[in-house]
Amino acid sequence: MNAIRVHWPRGLFVLDVSLELPDNGVTAILGPSGCGKTTLLRCIAGLEQAPEAAIEVGGECWQHTARGEFVPPWQRGAGYVFQEASLFDHLDVRGNLQYAERRARNGGAGVSVAQATELLGIGTLLGRRPFELSGGERQRVAIARALAARPRLLLLDEPLAAVDVSHRREILPWLETLRDELRIPMLYVTHAADEAARLASTLVLMRGGRVEAAGPLAATMARLDLAAAKMDDAGAVLEGRIEARDTRWHLTKFGFAGGALWLADRGHEPGTAVRVHVLARDVSLALAPPENSSIQNVLPCTVREVAPGPHPSQAIVRLQCGETALLARITARAADALALREGAHVWAQVKSAALVD
Numbered sequence: 001m002n003a004i005r006v007h008w009p010r011g012l013f014v015l016d017v018s019l020e021l022p023d024n025g026v027t028a029i030l031g032p033s034g035c036g037k038t039t040l041l042r043c044i045a046g047l048e049q050a051p052e053a054a055i056e057v058g059g060e061c062w063q064h065t066a067r068g069e070f071v072p073p074w075q076r077g078a079g080y081v082f083q084e085a086s087l088f089d090h091l092d093v094r095g096n097l098q099y100a101e102r103r104a105r106n107g108g109a110g111v112s113v114a115q116a117t118e119l120l121g122i123g124t125l126l127g128r129r130p131f132e133l134s135g136g137e138r139q140r141v142a143i144a145r146a147l148a149a150r151p152r153l154l155l156l157d158e159p160l161a162a163v164d165v166s167h168r169r170e171i172l173p174w175l176e177t178l179r180d181e182l183r184i185p186m187l188y189v190t191h192a193a194d195e196a197a198r199l200a201s202t203l204v205l206m207r208g209g210r211v212e213a214a215g216p217l218a219a220t221m222a223r224l225d226l227a228a229a230k231m232d233d234a235g236a237v238l239e240g241r242i243e244a245r246d247t248r249w250h251l252t253k254f255g256f257a258g259g260a261l262w263l264a265d266r267g268h269e270p271g272t273a274v275r276v277h278v279l280a281r282d283v284s285l286a287l288a289p290p291e292n293s294s295i296q297n298v299l300p301c302t303v304r305e306v307a308p309g310p311h312p313s314q315a316i317v318r319l320q321c322g323e324t325a326l327l328a329r330i331t332a333r334a335a336d337a338l339a340l341r342e343g344a345h346v347w348a349q350v351k352s353a354a355l356v357d
């Protein structure tokens with residue numbers, strides 16, 4: 001476990017965070033603009049010196065203000081990837097990676113320049129200078145450079161914020177590869193729930209300088225007591241596998257602990273482990289299995305909780321579908337008409353769901 005405690009009043013804004021983070025996998029820090037995500041990351045990296053902090057990573061103390069300890073950023077072994085790749089323009093890609101490798105600490109994760117190059121698929125770019133790269137390529141090089149410094153912890157501050165949608169699609173699979181193949185814990189700052197849904201195993205929700213909630217991704221996303229449940233992109237994350245493909249209709253069957261959904265086929269072979277993000281606004285409810293409906297995906301569920309939605313006309317419902325939580329956003333009038341209460345049996349109609357890619 002890594003322990004992070006930071007208290008920093010900055011005028012009207014107070015960053016007040018106390019977190020325990022796992023030693024592996026991706027922890028997403030999700031929150032609206034201005035909630036303190038970047039300041040927290042910069043404190044962990046040592047780029048900011050909070051007046052009251054205790055930061056311990058991988059058994060090393062990086063800062064302990066009460067004991068007067070502050071390890072400077074270059075001795076921390078934290079890899080940092082910014083929103084916009086800050087590469088050295090006078091060096092080619094190889095030179096950028098070698099620079100990082102020369103500054104690598106002993107004892108960090110064992111990733112050589114060659115491995116970082118392969119993990120990010122940038123072998124053909126090594127001779128190019130940064131101005132000869134696309135936005136997505138620059139960001140992949142920036143991530144490889146952070147890895148070549150053999151970090152103990154990889155800090156990613158909205159690495160996809162400055163790239164367009166097609167480049168996001170290009171970079172995300174590489175981040176998944178890092179997550180699956182390296183044993184470096186990653187802290188991934190974002191304000192996009194779908195990025196967190198795709199990459200993270202742990203979710204930290206921040207609001208107004210504080211941690212609103214932290215815990216396993218799927219369970220935290222399904223909580224109705226958090227502000228995130230009232231956002232337009234509120235939804236549940238389902239983990240499962242591709243079970244079959246219907247090539248005639250270009251559909252694929254996704255099975256999870258609770259049932260199965262038919263989704264648009266993205267070419268995954270049966271057996272592939274995937275995640276699906278089902279937005280609450282795409283789920284409607286019925287008391288009996290609907291007949292003659294255009295909706296293909298209907299799941300038997302039990303109501304666990306009904307809470308007010310983002311607008312007084314709306315309600316948000318947490319459902320249990322087998323072992324899996326689902327969220328539905330419906331009108332408050334419909335919730336009343338269906339007499340939805342905890343324990344009620346309903347049929348959830350999933351209008352649309354997407355593999356998170």
Ligand SMILES: Nc1ncnc2c1ncn2[C@@H]1O[C@H](COP(=O)(O)OP(=O)(O)OP(=O)(O)O)[C@@H](O)[C@H]1O
Binds near residue numbers: 034035038040
């Ligand atoms: N140098 C500073 N002095 C005082 N307050 C600051 C300073 N820099 C940032 N802030 C304030 O700290 C708060 C948190 O900023 P921060 O950049 O950490 O938020 P964020 O969640 O990363 O936002 P975004 O998603 O927009 O990047 C903001 O309210 C900001 O106005």
